[in-house]
Amino acid sequence: MPVMTPGDKLRIKVGFTYSLGDHIENLYYLQLAGALEASDSDVLQDCENWTNHMIAALDNIMTNSFSVNFAQVDQVGWDGVYNTDPELNTAKIVTVRNIGSFAPAFTPAGTSEAYVLSAPATVSLRTEQPKSRGRKAIGGFGEAGVSGGLLTNPVVTQLVLFALSYYFGPAIIAPLHPWLSGVISMKDGSFLPFTGINLISNILGIRDSRKIGRGS
Numbered sequence: 001m002p003v004m005t006p007g008d009k010l011r012i013k014v015g016f017t018y019s020l021g022d023h024i025e026n027l028y029y030l031q032l033a034g035a036l037e038a039s040d041s042d043v044l045q046d047c048e049n050w051t052n053h054m055i056a057a058l059d060n061i062m063t064n065s066f067s068v069n070f071a072q073v074d075q076v077g078w079d080g081v082y083n084t085d086p087e088l089n090t091a092k093i094v095t096v097r098n099i100g101s102f103a104p105a106f107t108p109a110g111t112s113e114a115y116v117l118s119a120p121a122t123v124s125l126r127t128e129q130p131k132s133r134g135r136k137a138i139g140g141f142g143e144a145g146v147s148g149g150l151l152t153n154p155v156v157t158q159l160v161l162f163a164l165s166y167y168f169g170p171a172i173i174a175p176l177h178p179w180l181s182g183v184i185s186m187k188d189g190s191f192l193p194f195t196g197i198n199l200i201s202n203i204l205g206i207r208d209s210r211k212i213g214r215g216s
Contacts, residue, residue, distance in 0.1 A: 002097065003037040004075060009184060009191055011093070012047050013072045014055070014104065016140065018065055022117055026136055029076075030170050031191040033178040040099050042176045047073050048102045050165070053173045055106050057161035061154070062108040062140040073099040078189025091186050112142035115204075121151055123163045124199040127182060127192035134166065134183050134194060151202040159200050167194050 004010070009031050016024040030047075032038055038046075051071055075097050080090035120139035127133065138159070145155040170179035182193040 002099075003039055004032050004043055004099075005037050006032050006034055007191075008032050009076050010043065010047070010099065011074050011076045011095075012051060013070075013074070014051060014068060015070050015072075016066050017069050018114065018117065018140070024117070024139060026138075028166070028181070029134075029183055029191070031180045031182065031193070033171075033180050036177065038177045044073060044100045044102060046170075046176050046179065047071070048104070050169045050173045050179075051102075052105045054162060054165040054169055055104060057158050057165060058138070058140075059107055060109050061142070061145050061158045063110040063112060063114045063142040064108045065114055066108050066140045068104045068106040070101055071104050072101045075099055076184070078184060082187045091189075093184055093186075108140070110142035110144065112144040115139070115141045115143050115146050119204040121155075121159060121204060122199060122201045123159055123166065124197075125163065125167055125181075125194040126196050126198035128195055129185060129187075129192050132183055132185055132192050133198055134181070136166070138162070146204070149204060151204065156200065156202050163197050163200055167197060 009029060012028040014026050055068065074095045077094050077096045079094045080092050082091040083089040117139045120137040123136045123138060125134040141155060145152050165173065167181060170181045180193040182191055185192050
């Protein structure tokens with residue numbers, strides 16, 4: 001039976017679907033800590049426990065027009081050569097193997113219309129490597145959670161809970177094995193654990209593309 005060994009990395013891909021057809025995916029990276037191997041069944045159970053805890057913070061602030069249709073777990077590695085010139089850069093995260101999938105428990109309770117999806121909130125966690133951050137653009141808020149273009153305090157409070165679970169959750173919510181939450185450096189493929197919460201903004205931004213060398 002395949003197992004993960006300490007130091008191995010995985011990626012959880014969580015897909016949200018809006019009733020009008022829009023699709024949003026967020027990627028999360030973990031590294032197995034401790035000294036023991038983890039079976040695939042244990043890995044999936046830990047990932048499900050953590051994911052459910054993390055996105056539960058969004059239940060009351062996201063409109064019920066959203067649903068989570070899948071969560072896919074893959075063991076990942078790194079390949080290529082990093083170069084600051086995009087034409088020469090070949091560094092990339094690669095899938096080593098698929099571990100499995102699960103259906104997250106997500107029951108958003110918001111009943112107002114969804115706010116503009118292209119203007120999400122930002123949650124950012126930092127690492128020891130400058131500019132390598134775990135940045136999540138979170139949309140799907142109901143219009144009731146936005147006032148004057150800013151997120152209301154109850155929404156920001158839930159984003160704080162989401163960020164705390166994103167940061168600490170794998171170490172305390174996933175009981176079978178210890179995990180580190182972080183990002184994979186696109187410069188050398190090393191795992192960069194989070195060291196703190198960098199930003200939780202009530203100012204809605206514009207969804208942008210990822211730059212080379214930045215976190216996921």
